[in-house]
Every structure is written in structure tokens, then in C-alpha cells.
Amino acid sequence: MQYENPVIPSDYPDPDVIRVGSDFYMVTSSFNYVPAIPVLHSKNLVEWELIGYVADELPFERFSKVCHGDGAWAPSLRFHNGKFYCLIPFPDEGIYVAETDDIYGRWSPLRPLLNVTGVIDPCPVWADGKCYVAFAFAKSRTGYNSQIGVFEADENLTCAERSYKIIFDGHDTAPTIEGPKFYRRNGYYYVLAPAGGVKSGWQVALRSKNIYGPYESKIILMQGDTDINGPHQGALIDLDDSGEEWAFMHFQDMGAYGRVVHLQPAVWVNDWPLCGLVSDANLAGTPVSGGEYPVDIRTGYALDANDDFKSEKLSLIWQSPANRAEGLYEMKYGLRLNCAYYGGGTLGYLPHMFLQKLPYLNFSVTAKCRLHLLNDGDEAGFVVFGNEYFYTCVVRRNGQNFFEIRKGNIGGSEDETIARSQPYADEYVKFHISVKYEDRHKLTFKFTSGGSAFTHKFVASPAVWTGARMGVYARSDKESKGYATFKYFKVTRTDKRVSDK
Secondary structure (H helix, E strand, O other): OOEEOOOOOOOOOOOOOEEOEEEEEEEOOEOOOOEEEEEEEOOOOOEEEEEEEEEOOOHHHHOOOOOOOOOOOOOOEEEOOOOEEEEEEEEEOEEEEEEEEOOOOOOOOOOOEEEOEEEEEEEEOOOOOOOOEEEOOOOOHHHOOEEEEEEEEEEOOOOOOOOEEEEEEEOOOOOOOOOOOEEEOOOEEEEEEEEEEOOOEEEEEEEEOOOOOOOOOOEEEOOOOOOOOOOOOOEEOOOOOOOOOOOOOOEEOOOOOOOOEEEEEEEEEEOOEEEEEEEOOOEOOOOOOOEEOOOOOOOOOOOOOOOOOOOOOOOOOOOEEEOOOOOOOOEOOEEEEEEEEEEOOOHOOOOOOOEEEEOOEEEEEEEEEEOOOOOOOOEEEEEEEEEEEEOOOOOOEOOHHHHHHHEEHHHOOOOOEEEEEOOOOOEEEEEEEEEEEEEEEEEEEEEOOOOOOEEEEEOOOOOOOOEEEEEEEEEOOOOOEEEEEEEEEEEEEEOOOOOOO
């Protein structure tokens, strides 16, 4: 069986992946979006299913409002003594830990491990009854980066030393090194980390017989003459208990699509891991466009973007850009979104949007909605959200409903109305978009609402640290009992990502 990269063509940044038995699990960044830290499962590293989140909300009051780009950065996932541990850095609050003995169930509440600003990307390794945590620095908070440090914690990750030691300084050979992943193999400690920046960097391996170094370094994966830029932060994964079969997963920045996930083969040469296509054992590998499934099994797992809203619970595919307040929605004959008061601001800071990642390169979406807009100012709509965002909505004005198409910018003072329809009297509305991939920097959307006569075309943009997202919302500029009930959200894929060669 053959796969094609990216194996996850959606925005799952900073993936960390582990194997437990015959199962593979992944966690990724979620930033300000909740639920926080998605957890995915696979049997073969190609087909993935979303099984849950580490946290229902972010444990800080400020995330009741939208804090673009803040929140949960670059987590790590490890299994130790029968428990899964997830270390989550909040660049302004510190490093937090959650644990579970059932990764399909609930995680423990997040607890602080290290309260310090600017420490990011933590990853643990256990040795001699202790836990050692590698980490990096956020220049936006500390004023410096390009270094990897290590601090000690107890074995159960309940407390940590505030002192640390810098084990590698990359200013000369690996600028902007970050996202370390800690491993042990054949008497060596290894740190795998990206350097050179998200859009144009490479992968570095560090190794030492001593946990505090000194560490040797080697570039193990770089873009070369491929179109896979980065290749950025990822994880080294053993495929079985033999210790002989390995793979590497990393992300690629694809603009409005976000940070999509690639799968690379990995081999050990002279106790160095080399990833991708290795043509010379003395040189770094280059990313592959695809290959054989690393585990010869087919599951049919998929990250399904469709939702018929018939479940008693909201599907895992939906996230919101801030912690969800009570009374925003209920599952009642569909997804009922109440026209909650939002203070009259722009959509860019509306906390109660329900958004999901872009699922494919080329696709279309149709969302059907039953309107129950009662007061002037009530509205319901469909949004494609990024630093620049566009949305189409039905809004009630002067006792009648109208279609409007608007655009805005994160940080802008107000949204601009591009078009407004004649009064719309139907009880139901269908929002439709079609999406075309033109190149990595140009993702074209076409809105259609209320029939093909009311259309608009635009180019999507990424948001703060994330790709563009799409979804639905309802709101009002005053207290209201109006609402809108979404009946379905149908996604049709118009490209082919996996073949059966």
C-alpha cells in the first residue's frame, strides 16, 4: 500500500507521536483554541482518527476572551509506568502537565510543573529514577532563543527544579533551534529539533552519552530540491519492539492550509538517525513525497469534516477560539447556536465561533441552517477565518432578514460589508463554499448564499500561528432569544490524497 504526503493535509502543528504496543498516538498544538491539545490515534502512521482532547478549556481566566496565538504551544506526549503524560507549554504562564491511564478517556486537570515565562516546547526523558525535561525559549517573551536547556523533575512530573542547564547553543550552526524531542537509544541521549525557522529550516539531531552533554550535532533532514519547505518540528517513532524499524513525522507550513503533517522513513547510520530519502550516509536526507505504509495494515481511519449534528454531543472536529461560556449552544434538532450578545465588536474577536480546520486541498462545503432570528441585530453565518477573514450571514434589520457578505482583519476596528441582498423571507438557508488550491500561497474560496446569484470570491490567509479555519456562528448586538439551528455541514473532497498502488 502506498501513501502520499502530507498524510494529514490539515493544520496539526508541532506533532509529537509515540507508539504504545501496536498503537500510535499523536498530540499537536492548539494555541488559543478549545478544546485544547487534540489527541489522534493510528495503527499505521498514515490513517488517523481524532479521539479526544487533553483539556476541555484553558485554565486561565484571560482565555474567556480571544487571545490569538497564545495558549497551548507544542506539547509532548510520553508513556511511562502505565500512564500517558502530556507536557503543555503556555508561553506566558509556564509548563503544565496532564496525565491519564486511559488515553480514550478523560485526562487529569492541568497542573503546573514550572511557572516561568518564555519556556516552551518541553519534552521529558526518564533515567535513574528521575525525569529530565528538554525545552526551548520563546524570543517573543524572553528576548532570546536558539538554545536548548534541560531541567530536572521528579519521576511523576509533580514538581521540578527551577534551575536549568543549557545543553546546546545553536546561534552559530543551528539558529532558531526549538521544539526539542528527547530520546534514549544505545547508550546515547538524543535531542531532535528543528532549526532555521518554520518556513525554511531543517532538522538537527544532537547526541551525547551524558544527559547534560557535551552534545554532538548533525543535520538529518533538509528540504534539498523538494518543494517540502521546513521541514519543521516533529517526532521520531519506533515501529516495533525490535528497535530496528523507525519513522519520522514532521510538519510543513502551507500558508492558509496551516501546518500539515508528513511521514518520512528513518534509518540509523553510525548511531545517527537519518530521515527521508538518504542517498549518502554522510549527508542529510530529503523529504519524500510518499512511499510504502510503514505498518502493513489498512484501517480506514479518517479525520471526517462532515457533521449531521444528530449526536447528543458536539463533534470533536469543532473548536472555538476562546473558552466556551454557558448557554452558547445545545444539540437540539441539530446544532442550535443562540444569538448571544457579543458587545458589537468585529468577528475577529468573537469567542463563540465553532470552527474546524481545512480538511483537503480542494473541497466544497454546504451547511444548511434553520433561522429563528427575532430581533434586529440577530445574525447567523458561515466564516472562513484567518488574519483576514470573510463571512456570509443572514442578519435581521428593520424586521426583515438580509444576506450580507463581509470581510475583516484580526486587530481591525470594524468589519466591512461587501454586499447586501434584497430581503430574504425563507425559513431555511444554505451556505455554500467551494475551495481551490492554486499554490501554497493562494487558496481561493468562493461563497454562494441563497442561490448562485449572491456570490463572492476571495483568497484565504493563515491566522496567528495557525492555518485558516472554517465554520459557523450566531450572535446579536443586544440581548436576544434568537437562534439558528444548523442541520448539517457537508464536506465534499475534490482531490485524491491516498492511492492503492
